[in-house]
Amino acid sequence: MKTNFDEGCALCGSTWGDLWAPxxxxxxxxxxxxCEVQLRNMxxxxxxxxxxxxxxxxxxxxxxxxxxxxxxxxxxxxxxSIRFDGQGEIAAFQETAA
Amino acid sequence: MWLNRNLTKRQTDVGQLTELLAAFFEVGxxxxxxxxxxxxxxKFFGARPHPFIAAMQRxxxxxxxxxxxxxxxxxxxxxxxxxxxMANTDRDDVIRYxxxxxxxxFGGGRGATSHYELLLRMAESLGVGRERLLAYEPLPDTRxxxxxxxxxxxxxxxxxxxxxxxxxxxxxxxxxxxxGACLPYFGPGILASEEYSPExxxxxxxxxxxxxxxxxxxxxxxxxxxxxxxxxxxxQATFLRSLDSFHRYLSARLARANQIENEL
Numbered sequence: 123m124k125t126n127f128d129e130g131c132a133l134c135g136s137t138w139g140d141l142w143a144p145x146x147x148x149x150x151x152x153x154x155x156x157c158e159v160q161l162r163n164m165x166x167x168x169x170x171x172x173x174x175x176x177x178x179x180x181x182x183x184x185x186x187x188x189x190x191x192x193x194x195x196x197x198x199x200x201x202x203s204i205r206f207d208g209q210g211e212i213a214a215f216q217e218t219a220a
Numbered sequence: 221m222w223l224n225r226n227l228t229k230r231q232t233d234v235g236q237l238t239e240l241l242a243a244f245f246e247v248g249x250x251x252x253x254x255x256x257x258x259x260x261x262x263k264f265f266g267a268r269p270h271p272f273i274a275a276m277q278r279x280x281x282x283x284x285x286x287x288x289x290x291x292x293x294x295x296x297x298x299x300x301x302x303x304x305x306m307a308n309t310d311r312d313d314v315i316r317y318x319x320x321x322x323x324x325x326f327g328g329g330r331g332a333t334s335h336y337e338l339l340l341r342m343a344e345s346l347g348v349g350r351e352r353l354l355a356y357e358p359l360p361d362t363r364x365x366x367x368x369x370x371x372x373x374x375x376x377x378x379x380x381x382x383x384x385x386x387x388x389x390x391x392x393x394x395x396x397x398x399x400g401a402c403l404p405y406f407g408p409g410i411l412a413s414e415e416y417s418p419e420x421x422x423x424x425x426x427x428x429x430x431x432x433x434x435x436x437x438x439x440x441x442x443x444x445x446x447x448x449x450x451x452x453x454x455x456q457a458t459f460l461r462s463l464d465s466f467h468r469y470l471s472a473r474l475a476r477a478n479q480i481e482n483e484l
């Protein structure tokens with residue numbers, strides 16, 4: 123799985139930090155543990171709601187106050203908005219219109 | 221995380237980071253009070269305002285109940301923080317300020333109803349009786365924020381605790397729009413709207429009318445004593461820590477609102 127951040131943290135794009143962790147079978151770079159937890163929770167929630175077994179890519183837009191995202195698997199797309207609490211758990215998740 | 225949210229998401233060398241930090245903490249000719257206000261506005265009322273504040277422009281019943289349920293825990297901590305400041309300060313004007321603030325927020329008296337009582341009445345008007353409201357445990361982000369404020373109140377200088385506590389009253393300050401805030405704390409028509417219960421309007425009105433003055437007086441005292449005691453940098457740092465906790469706490473209000481929404 124990839125995100126739209128080719129450089130830096132897979133969730134937020136920051137180039138601080140030095141954390142590598144596997145997400146959906148891919149070693150991804152994160153600036154901090156919270157971003158790793160958030161992306162992991164995000165991917166799990168997408169798969170739960172869509173029934174997909176894998177995710178090819180998630181494009182993320184926004185910041186810690188809230189993100190608008192689009193997940194893709196092959197030709198299929200799933201758009202959603204998401205917000206996390208201070209522990210990286212999902213505080214709000216809403217599927218949005220294509 | 222702090223660097224990402226306040227300075228830059230691009231990793232820089234020590235030299236450039238030093239310059240960024242110096243610029244961030246530079247008080248300048250406008251003074252510490254203005255610096256504190258500016259940082260507050262940037263964090264909660266900037267281009268992407270806190271989602272709870274966005275929700276308060278036209279709050280649903282669930283949003284107001286989320287507010288009430290978490291806020292009563294906040295107000296209980298408020299009492300502890302103010303009491304700790306009073307216990308540790310050696311300044312009479314600070315003690316008088318904290319006593320007045322405590323009575324307004326929690327104690328009531330002199331014919332005035334405390335914010336705490338107004339909060340409970342708001343919740344009752346929204347269908348949640350006080351026994352039921354008082355039974356709610358705080359959400360994790362509220363609990364963690366309270367623990368952070370308690371740690372500041374008991375572990376830091378009383379002046380830092382004062383900045384950390386009363387700086388938060390800026391959230392309802394009616395003058396923040398003039399300081400660059402993109403939104404008011406709540407929708408301006410609410411206080412005159414019969415769409416909202418009289419108890420809800422009374423609670424919001426009281427905060428609107430008193431919190432701004434509390435913040436102004438409190439931060440004026442903080443700025444004055446910070447310069448006198450040589451604690452400007454400490455006040456800035458602890459204030460920022462408090463803002464981080466407040467940000468999480470406001471998110472908890474929204475998380476509770478979502479819970480209530482799902483129950484409806």
